[in-house]
Amino acid sequence: MTRRRNAGTGGRAGRADILVVYMLRVRFAPSPTGYLHIGSARTFIFNWLFARRHGGTMILRIDDTDVDRNTQASLDSIFDGLNWLGLGWDELYRQSDRLALHQDTARAILEKGLAYRDFTPAHAGGDDASHGDGPWLFNPGMREMTAEESDRRAAAGEPFVVRFRVPRGTGRRVEFLDLVYGAQSKACDDIEDFALLRSNGMPTYHLASCADDADLRISHIVRGQDHLSNTFKHILIFEAAGAAIPQFAHLPLLVAPDGAKLSKRKHGPVVSVTTYRDAGFVPHAYVNFLCLLGWSPKDNREKMAREELTAAFAFEGVNRSNAVVNFKEEDPIDPKALWLNSEHLRTMPAAELAPMARAALASAGITPPYDEAWFADAVDVIRSRFFTLRDFATRGRAYFAEDYEMTPEALEKLNQGNARELLRELAARLAAAADFTEQSVEAELRALAVERGVKAGLLINGSRAALTGQTVGPSAFAVFAAIGRERVVARLSQV
């Protein structure tokens, strides 16, 4: 399953694998301090794929330990984004409900002497230049304080943070095998005595995250590469808490074309998944696009169904370098995302697409005429030229509404020769014809062209222009059928 290098021997390795598969648990842990970032969405997707691939459990955990920065709006937008992706999860937790667990974990570590109280006042000077030019590691006065004095000052009500007592001068290195980045190692002497508990008694991210990961029996931590360096600290916490150490898989970051980290302030809407939803993306198409950023099935496949993605996903295929989201100032959509969306939109089952198209029309204030079956057929005919769901309401408007615009090019087609006159004649013939199918309309139109001595193209292109207001679109005869005899006759006789 997880490509253990030390697979061991024969039957026993097989059994061990089954055991691990059974207990495989992953989590996605966003903090509600902003909208759902596309990088976070990708992390969620990779976790989900890994869990589904191996029959594991996908856990959603809201990491809301930073009470000052959490907002309900942000929480709502994260759920909006996640729901839009449509993948779901198996279990849901909220860190703010688990405060006691975090504090108990910190207390246990403190009582073992693996952490200590630091009474240094918070950030007196203010700015972050407080480290001088060397790295800050620890404050010896606090680290070496006797238990008696520490207890006395705490009892006296003096505020303190609880810091992890990172081993010093032992030559120890923290090591782990990352499923993506391979062997990782860092000297304890280079790790600072990080905080576990703030002076207000609230856990820090590191503590809360590890306490919860241990308690929830997370087997694999799959997260952004920005946590790669933090992992050394986390391993120290797991050890101190007496917990099993999970496996780690870090994912390369998503960055802007200039290589900078994506941020809302600097890059605007491209960083939010709602942008793609609002731009008319099919959810799965966007999932597919995100999967291709930093991961490859290695067989040149790109357009993949959810099942294919699930079957192919493995950390061996994950890259180690950051992936650029290729957007431009004037156009926030990555061209490849758009292409992939068009591929899915044009080939997915029409029955699945129809409700999405209907929703896109609804938000443009359009209620399609006729019934469900007609609608699905119309959607199926016109989608072959569309890129996003929004196209149904814009380029596809004439199929669903009567008030559509005529482009200058379309007008030009209608003004060619005696096109208008012939189209009106065609309308009369179609109104009287026995059948009204693609084939019968084509026969009727071509016969008229021959009779009047004009090229069929004049009538064909003229019809498309009159019926849709555009010079581009599906085969004109498919257009006739999709719009329906009644409306075709009405539109052509009024040209």
Place this chain on the structure above:
RNA sequence: GGCGCUAUCGUCUAAGGGUUAGGACGAAGCCCUCUCAAGGCUUAAAUACGGGUUCGAAUCCCGUUAGCGCUACCA
């Protein structure tokens, strides 16, 4: 500054010692054609730099450069 990580066409990536360095998006051209797409064919486009190791390096090692991350009582 310290520590960690990374480096293949413009972008996403394949090739984990031997290939004319492959595919996709985007771009250009041709074919097809009732328009526009799609599709087919074709073209331009990459191994950051310098040293090693080796018969042979995009691939392994070292260095340089560049980028990213961590270095908070943020996550």
